[in-house]
Amino acid sequence: MPCESCEIFMTDRRQERENFRTSHLQLSRQSVTLTLGSLLDVRRAHVDSACRPATLLRSALSLSTFYCAHVDPELVEGSKERSAVSNRCFRPMIVMAAVAAVVALTLPPAAGQEAPWYKLVLSGCPGEPVRFHPCALKKARTFNPPRTPDGKPDMQGHWLDGPGSSQNIEEHPEVYGIPGNPTLIVDPADGKIPYLPWATAEREKNFKQYQDPQGQCFVSGVPRVMYVPFGSQILQTPGYVVMLFEQNRAVRIIHTDGRPHVGQDIRLWGMDARGRWEGDTLVVDLTNSNGRSWLDARGNFYSAGLHVVERLTMVDADTIHYEATIEDPKVFTRPWKMAFPLRRNTQPGHEQMEYACIEGERDAQHAVNLGYKTYPGVVPPK
Secondary structure, three states: OOHHHHHHHHHHHHHHHHHHHHHHHHHHHHHHHHHHHHHHHHHOOOOOHHHHHHHHHHHHHHHHHHHHHHOOHHHOOOHHHHHHHHHHHHHHHHHHHHHHHHHHHHOOOOOOOOOOHHHOEEOOEEOOHHHHHHHHHHHHOOOOOOEOOOOOEOOOEEEOOOOOOOOOOOOEOOEOOEOOEOOOEEEOOOOOOOEOHHHHHHHHHHHHHEOOHHHHOOOOOOOHHHOOOOOEEEEEEOOEEEEEEOHHHOEEEEEOOOOOOOOOOOOEOOOEEEEEEEOOEEEEEEEOEOOOOEOOOOOOEOOOOOEEEEEEEEEEOOEEEEEEEEEOOOOEOOOEEEEEEEEEOOOOOOOOOOOOOOOOOOHHHHHHHOOOEOOOOOOOOO
């Protein structure tokens, strides 16, 4: 074979291997992301007992996919090398599957989590948002909540992670480890985000081109921070309500002393929060978004013109009705509303873990290598 032909042949072979490796890495990236979600769901008892063996086995095989994508036999030339790499791939798969089976058989039942969150009955109300919303508001009218020393409803304590719908706030079926959920949107009645036409296309662009900002360890923003995994703690003192989140160790400081919002030139991931009490409801007005967070991992978004009004009302001692009205006329055709229950964490001695997102994070760089970019925010058309 002439030298020129040999060089062309070797170049084609290198490109072929690189294309093969890239496609496998893309699959493995998705596998690892979903695997971590599945394992964390099991850790937090979010997976029904009957579903845990399948979830763990799927997680084991996903990790194997990630491992084998880096040592795939097609990437090594020569029969001896291919055989050795095949063994290196196959053996971990057997070990991981065996470990998953043992863990699945020894896990205790998920106390209080035998049904998905939206099938629970909370304070006599169905957990599904569109049914919980009117029922809980009616129940709250007759409930006299516990009080702080200054007479405000006492919401202090640890709270579970709401509906855990950070993957997609609209109704969606279960897809490979991501549990299906009903919509969190209670207005409009169809449960869909009322996007302007250009914004619907922008959402699809987000999903295909950018990394989820939360996946890069940025602060989740409001209202998403209220339904991210791992729950929160509420503290109250005269003039303040403070929320501490395990996810990314986020903190929300809500001023309730009547001070005005900060200037419009200050833009914040978690927005600027000003609270007030309307009877027994905590009303929080939020402005000054930097427009760089998403509503979920599906790419649902807003601009820096976002305005959110939250309403938190205790339905009973262990349940809060959470409601958020979302307005951004440059992105949405009309204001829209989501609502869902927050449930008290009644586990004795519960403490928040020291969540580390940046430390040891590897997946974000893989996404960058595959061409996924950091979300810069959006400039709506004029």
